Each structure stands twice: as C-alpha cells, then as structure tokens.
Amino acid sequence: MHVDASRPIAPADQDAIRKRNDEPSPPASHDPNPKPRVPLLALRSITRTYRLPGSEPVPVLRGVELHVGAGEFLALMGPSGSGKTTLLQIIGCLDRPDGGSYHFSGDEVSALSDDALSRIRGARIGFVFQFFNLIPQMGVIDNVALPLLYLGISSSERRRRAIHALERVGLGHRLGHRPTQLSGGEQQRCAIARALVAEPPLLVGDEPTGNLDSKTGAQIMELLHELHRGGLTIVLVTHDAEVGSQAQRLVKMRDGRIDGTAE
Numbered sequence: 001m002h003v004d005a006s007r008p009i010a011p012a013d014q015d016a017i018r019k020r021n022d023e024p025s026p027p028a029s030h031d032p033n034p035k036p037r038v039p040l041l042a043l044r045s046i047t048r049t050y051r052l053p054g055s056e057p058v059p060v061l062r063g064v065e066l067h068v069g070a071g072e073f074l075a076l077m078g079p080s081g082s083g084k085t086t087l088l089q090i091i092g093c094l095d096r097p098d099g100g101s102y103h104f105s106g107d108e109v110s111a112l113s114d115d116a117l118s119r120i121r122g123a124r125i126g127f128v129f130q131f132f133n134l135i136p137q138m139g140v141i142d143n144v145a146l147p148l149l150y151l152g153i154s155s156s157e158r159r160r161r162a163i164h165a166l167e168r169v170g171l172g173h174r175l176g177h178r179p180t181q182l183s184g185g186e187q188q189r190c191a192i193a194r195a196l197v198a199e200p201p202l203l204v205g206d207e208p209t210g211n212l213d214s215k216t217g218a219q220i221m222e223l224l225h226e227l228h229r230g231g232l233t234i235v236l237v238t239h240d241a242e243v244g245s246q247a248q249r250l251v252k253m254r255d256g257r258i259d260g261t262a263e
C-alpha cells in the first residue's frame with residue numbers, strides 16, 4: 001500500500017499546507033503582489049431549512065461558520081439531528097445552502113447550477129458513506145472506475161487508474177471480486193478507492209466507520225491517516241468519540257451551528 005506523492009497540489013493548497021506546517025513563507029518584500037491565503041473550504045453564515053409540503057419548515061443549519069485549510073483532517077461530531085449530514089452534503093456540493101456563502105478553493109459555489117456543482121463533485125470531491133454504496137452487479141474495478149466515466153476518460157485509462165487506486169488502498173489482491181464477495185472493511189476500502197480515483201483534493205465521509213467493527217474501523221482510520229499524510233484534505237462526520245479524537249481538528253455541532261470557535 002502506498003500513497004501517490006506525485007498527485008499535483010494546487011499552488012493555493014501548497015500555500016495552506018506550508019502554513020499548517022508552520023514553514024516560513026517567502027518574505028513579502030520579494031513579491032509585490034502576495035496572494036492572500038485561501039482556505040480550501042470557507043463557509044460563512046450557512047443556513048439550510050427543509051420545507052416539506054404540509055409541514056412546518058425545519059431549520060437545520062442556522063448560521064454555520066467553518067474554514068478548512070488544504071491538507072487538514074477534520075472531524076465533525078454532534079448529537080443526532082444536529083445537522084452534520086446536511087452540512088456535509090453542502091460541503092460535498094450534493095446540496096446547496098439557502099443562505100450564506102460557500103467558497104471552495106476561493107470560488108463561490110453556493111449559487112452554481114446543478115451541472116456546475118456536479119462537475120465540482122466529479123473532479124474535486126470524493127465521497128465515502130456508512131453503507132459503502134457500491135454497485136453489487138459490477139465488479140470491483142468497474143465500481144472504482146465509474147467516476148471517471150463522467151470525466152470522459154477512455155476505457156483502458158479508467159481501468160488502469162481504478163487498479164492503481166485499488167492497489168493504493170490495499171485491495172490489489174481483490175481485483176476480480178464483486179462487492180458482495182468482500183468483507184465490510186474491504187468494501188469500505190473499495191469505496192475509498194472509488195472516492196480517490198479522480199484524484200480529488202477533498203475527501204468527505206459520513207460515518208465511514210459506522211458500519212464496521214472497531215478493529216476494522218481502526219484500520220480504515222489508519223488508511224485515512226495515510227492518505228492525509230499524502231496531502232489529502234479530509235472532512236469526516238462521526239459520532240464515535242474515538243474516531244473524532246484521532247482527527248487533526250475536532251469540530252462540534254449543536255442545533256445547526258458549530259459549537260465554539262470555527263477556526
């Protein structure tokens with residue numbers, strides 16, 4: 001198992017990684033137009049209310065302030081119903097806020113069209129879920145290669161990259177399997193390979209260890225740590241305090257807001 005260190009990192013991300021590592025920045029006097037440091041994710045005053053016909057509107061996010069630097073590993077915890085999944089879906093561009101602003105790599109995304117959001121999802125965000133969400137009728141390689149189909153990549157190249165991603169998560173010996181022939185931990189590794197196959201800068205996970213026993217969950221966390229060390233930014237929702245405590249930064253949600261400071 002290895003992490004692809006050759007994955008390109010955008011200049012803004014490199015800047016943020018340098019900041020995180022407290023490395024000295026080049027003196028400002030050498031650059032007449034220094035670029036402002038841009039966090040990978042900047043959410044300001046994010047609100048989201050579910051409105052179902054015939055029932056009272058449910059305000060779920062009530063002004064979320066959250067900045068995530070490139071290369072951070074952040075865990076989001078909070079009681080059931082506090083809005084974690086709703087927030088993660090907005091972060092993952094699966095849903096839009098009703099109010100506030102969301103900048104991804106410096107670009108405002110909260111008002112983008114469905115097509116534009118799906119392009120961002122396809123190229124820049126990997127998703128991991130509690131129940132893996134693999135397609136049982138397809139083999140492991142085809143499951144992992146699927147996100148590349150929407151990026152217009154040739155069949156042979158999709159296959160090559162899928163195998164590389166599977167090797168990267170330690171599934172190089174399961175290439176001929178179907179998801180149902182894998183253990184839970186292997187299924188989650190396969191889902192992580194699928195999330196990474198397009199080499200996105202951001203991985204988001206909603207309770208990715210929630211359906212695994214504690215030993216297997218710890219192995220999945222170890223894999224995520226290894227990917228994080230390779231430069232990946234990770235935002236995880238979890239209600240497992242053990243998982244949350246392993247993240248670089250733990251953010252707590254309560255009643256649709258971030259509890260305490262957002263930085």
Ligand code: ADP
Binds near residue numbers: 050052058078080
């Ligand atoms: P968490 O992940 O922290 O448990 P969620 O974001 O899933 O919280 O849900 C927060 C609240 O929003 C809950 O009260 C839930 O019932 C409600 N909710 C979530 N999704 C929807 C939806 N699609 N339509 C209506 N209400 C929803």
Ligand code: MG
Binds near residue numbers: 084085086
């Ligand atoms: Mg949830």
